[in-house]
Amino acid sequence: MIAPLLGLLACAGGDDTGAEASRWLLPLPDWLPEPAVPEDNPATPEGFAYGRHLFYDPALSGNGTQSCADCHEPARAFTDGEITPVGSTGDTIPRNGLALVNVAWNGTYTWPNPLLTTLEDQLLVPMFAEHPVELGMTGNLDAIRARLEAEPRYAELGAAAFPDADPFADENLVRALATFTRGLISSDSPYDRYQYGGDAVAMSGEARRGMSLFFAEKTECYHCHGGVNFSVSFVSAETTTLPEAFFNTGLYNVGGTGDYPAPNTGLYEFTGDPEDMGRFRTPTLRNIALTAPYMHDGSVATLDDVIEHYNRGGRLIEEGPNAGDGAENPYQHSLVRPMNLTDTEKAELRAFLESLTDETFLTNTDYADPWAEGDTAP
Ligand code: HEC
Ligand code: HEC
Incomplete structure (x- = not known):
């Protein structure tokens, strides 16, 4: 049970x-x-x-x-x-x-x-x-x-x-x-305890300031990573329509033409529509501090690098086969744009993302390996 x-x-x-x-x-x-x-x-x-x-x-x-x-x-x-x-x-x-x-x-x-x-x-x-x-x-x-x-x-x-x-x-x-x-x-991260459990001190002050940034027009994060699951790709038993949840965040701009490196061209792979180049489903951010490396191809090593990518309004790759400025990608979503965050604000945003780590989830014995020695669950 x-x-x-x-x-x-x-x-x-x-x-x-x-x-x-x-x-x-x-x-x-x-x-x-x-x-x-x-x-x-x-x-x-x-x-x-x-x-x-x-x-x-x-x-x-x-x-x-x-x-x-x-x-x-x-x-x-x-x-x-x-x-x-x-x-x-x-x-x-x-x-x-x-x-x-x-x-x-x-x-x-x-x-x-x-x-x-x-x-x-x-x-x-x-x-x-x-x-x-x-x-x-x-x-x-x-x-x-x-x-x-x-x-x-x-x-x-x-x-x-x-x-x-x-x-x-x-x-x-x-x-x-x-x-x-x-x-x-x-469902039991510090953020959840603060937001849904009424525990006013479950999140640090730094993480709460990061939360304000996350849910503000300055960063626009919440438009795509909104809702209880931090993704607009969200459907429940009551939902009747699929939300729009695939976006190009400007990770690449190979050759300045907007291309993403093959085989990972995103939604384009399935539709063949040039407008869909580099569009991927918005992932949840729950437990995001534990899931490095990041993005569809694992090409972003740390959360700080992710924040830097968004702060710049797209990633610049200066040399090599994938060289190009993602901020200039013609298919990039308009909500990803330079935001001039201070170092303090970047740290606050990271602290907020870290407050989505749910120790109860990670150590839940009902989710663990049942073949491990000493396990007693059915
Ligand atoms: C226009 C929609 C959009 C906005 C705005 C946006 N994101 Fe994202 N986010 C995405 C999509 C789509 C991906 C996956 C992109 C990819 O892999 O190419 C992603 C990926 C991520 C990842 C990596 C997830 C993983 O599992 O690897 C993190 C972390 C993240 N976003 C945080 C943020 C933060 C913080 C902000 C605000 C500064 C933000 N996002 C703004 C759509 C968005
Ligand atoms: C060789 C490594 C590997 C194995 C084995 C594997 N997965 Fe995965 N899994 C992945 C990768 C990589 C992705 C992302 C795939 C993509 O985007 O095309 C993924 C995606 C998923 C997803 C989609 C999650 C989402 O948010 O869309 C689910 C669910 C999943 N795996 C469950 C399983 C289950 C259950 C098994 C065993 C039957 C399994 N996986 C075996 C690597 C693996």
């Missing part, structure tokens, strides 16, 4: 009033709206427990060498610290790993893809993709099933999660992993 976090969480239980029953049966603080959940995959504690075991199990990869957690480590808010990770068979994945924090509310999944609107669809990529290979399950499903069937814990976990279906069928592996990922919820 999933223990309540510091009394903040209340279970959004089933609805027996005759209206549509809730498909969210995992813990949720009352200030977060219920996430949208596919009809055929209710978010149950049993699905979460099964998915958690699969997430940490290298048996799930084709050659038995890699688990989801190799690229998504809990202590780094489920990123891996790499610029770009390497899959189970040695392929380099062209983009920086994304944090798995409150992804239940993402409007779309991955940095550039506008078509992946559910976790179930997104997970087909790390599980089954062949170019590049991540877990490499394609062509190895029989061997993977045999490994899972040989592990006694899965018989019970799988039957509890899918009492009326084959728990080892690939679509049910996807469903359980989606439920686990959906249930990774951060």
Whole structure:
């Protein structure tokens, strides 16, 4: 079972009033709206427990060498610290790993893809993709099933999660992993305790001054990183339309033509529309201090460098194949422009971003490796 976090969480239980029953049966603080959940995959504690075991199990990869957690480590808010990770068979994945924090509310999944609107669809990529290979399950499903069937814990976990279906069928592996990922919820950072928990001293004065900057026209950050999840890419059970959330922040301007280096051209890769060059989905900033390096290709090393990028109104690359002034990129969003922050203001902005680090999330035993010695959770 999933223990309540510091009394903040209340279970959004089933609805027996005759209206549509809730498909969210995992813990949720009352200030977060219920996430949208596919009809055929209710978010149950049993699905979460099964998915958690699969997430940490290298048996799930084709050659038995890699688990989801190799690229998504809990202590780094489920990123891996790499610029770009390497899959189970040695392929380099062209983009920086994304944090798995409150992804239940993402409007779309991955940095550039506008078509992946559910976790179930997104997970087909790390599980089954062949170019590049991540877990490499394609062509190895029989061997993977045999490994899972040989592990006694899965018989019970799988039957509890899918009492009326084959728990080892690939679509049910996807469903359980989606439920686990959906249930990774951060809601107890100093900012959350200040903003939603009424704890006036949870944030330092410096972090509060940084918060004022973040939510002001001087920096414009909140226009794109707004809302409870610090991203306009936000959808809940009540939402009916997808928000506009892909932007070019002026990281590149290769050759002065506005280009981003291949293969990471952003939304353009999917639409072919020149206006979409360099537009990526706005990521959440929750636990951002732990997820370096930054941006879709991991090309920005530190939070200070990110702040410098925005303060300049775009990144200048002086030499090499990617040389160009991002501030002059014709497709850059107009809200990213020089802001002349003082050193004190930059430090305040960083302190605010650091106040989004949620120790409760990072150390939550319900999210940790169930195969580790001493673990007692189901
Ligand atoms: C080889 C490293 C690697 C492995 C293994 C891996 N991932 Fe990822 N994951 C990534 C990278 C890199 C991205 C960003 C991909 C992109 O933008 O195209 C990502 C993105 C995601 C996202 C999208 C998050 C968002 O905010 O859009 C989810 C969800 C996810 N991974 C879950 C998983 C799960 C579950 C597994 C195991 C089945 C897994 N990943 C295995 C590297 C990996
Ligand atoms: C026009 C919309 C927009 C504005 C304004 C904006 N951002 Fe961003 N932010 C983005 C997008 C889009 C990305 C991803 C860009 C990429 O990878 O190419 C991003 C990336 C980031 C990242 C890196 C996230 C990661 O996981 O690697 C940080 C940190 C960040 N922004 C902080 C800020 C701060 C602080 C401000 C205000 C000074 C700000 N942003 C203003 C849209 C915006």
